[in-house]
Amino acid sequence: MNFVQQPMQQEFSDSPDRPFAAASLAIEVIGREGSVALMNGRDVIAARSLDSGARAAAGLAPQIASLAKEFLPGGALDALAGISVAVGPGSFTGLRIAVTTAKTLAYALQIPVVAVNSLTAIAALVRPDLAAPDHATAVRQQVLVGLSAYRGQVYRGWFSVEGAPEIDLISADQWKSELNRSIQDNENAAESCDDRPQESPEKNVILMGDRSVFDRTKLAFAPQQWRGDGEIWAVGVGRIGAEMLRRGETTSAIDLVPDYLRPSAAEEKASGTIG
Structure with missing residues (x-):
């Protein structure tokens, strides 16, 4: 899979120079924007928000490629040990973009993928016990x-x-x-x-x-x-996802689908729920 690199929009890192054994990729497009993160277990290697001025569909793959080039050995995505993705609830379009990207990468790289609830991932940014129940x-x-x-x-x-x-x-x-x-x-x-x-x-x-x-x-x-400003939600996705990967709570790439919590307007119209 070919990715085109774009300039970094926003970056956050716990310790970008620290060596890591097996990195995982976290992806979310829960709202109008989105973000990605590279994780070493529950620790953040690097995380970035997507360009708020561009469509997530255009910015997600380039941002993943940028992180890989800077932080993965040889800049290769095949150094990843797993992928976690926010599957919903959230933006219908954004979730489809994130899930499709995760499915494609997981299938192409033959690595495990886990489906993370969006709301739990956001809460995990301030509640570490949600990511790891045994975390003191x-x-x-x-x-x-x-x-x-x-x-x-x-x-x-x-x-x-x-x-x-x-x-x-x-x-x-x-x-x-x-x-x-x-x-x-x-x-x-x-x-x-x-x-x-x-x-x-x-x-x-x-x-x-x-x-x-x-x-x-x-x-x-x-x-x-209020703790909603400046938070990169992919970090929460990565923290929850790291524990799910550790426990083997994976989903096959083929079966990975968004969880909208409700049918789309088009589906409701087709079923006659709305006129």
């Missing part, structure tokens, strides 16, 4: 992730310190209610922990995802609650 961490904040599902709906992921994640497609009214509850919970936790600051981190509710779905509610939340 003193701070495991509650996280509310919201992504636009259009048509007055929101893809919501609620990740609490207790219990399993709650991932669903909900109405705008339900989203506003849940967001309001998380804001109130955060305020109550801050008030109750004034004399016990060591307890407040686990009670804080962190907000992540698509800022527009938060702003549309007109609800005011504390600036420190």
Whole structure:
């Protein structure tokens, strides 16, 4: 497979010069933009956002080629040990682009691929225990992730310190209610922990995802609650994916498909669900 290199748009790295035994590639086009990351286990070798001024379909392959040229031995993609990709929910077009790219690479390189939930990947950027359940961490904040599902709906992921994640497609009214509850919970936790600051981190509710779905509610939340700016979501995909690869939770390239959580508008129209 031939890739054409384009200039780097954004880069993030934990330690780009550190040697690694087996790198994996993480891909996501959850929203209008996207990102890619090279991982060494759960550690980041390098990660970059796609050019916000270009279509993901045009920018994804060149950015992968750029990372390979700079960080893989000999610049060869066949040095990869696996691929992780965000399969949804998210943008219908973006997910198709990301999944098709991952399928093609996995099949061509004959390496394993894992399907990662988009909302869980975003939350994993601040909840390391989501990527590795046995990972010891003193701070495991509650996280509310919201992504636009259009048509007055929101893809919501609620990740609490207790219990399993709650991932669903909900109405705008339900989203506003849940967001309001998380804001109130955060305020109550801050008030109750004034004399016990060591307890407040686990009670804080962190907000992540698509800022527009938060702003549309007109609800005011504390600036420190928002952690959605400047995050490269492919890093979360890579962290979750690294653990899935380690556990052998792979999907065959042929069977890899997006998980939209709902049929597309075209599918609904064809089935007569919408007129």
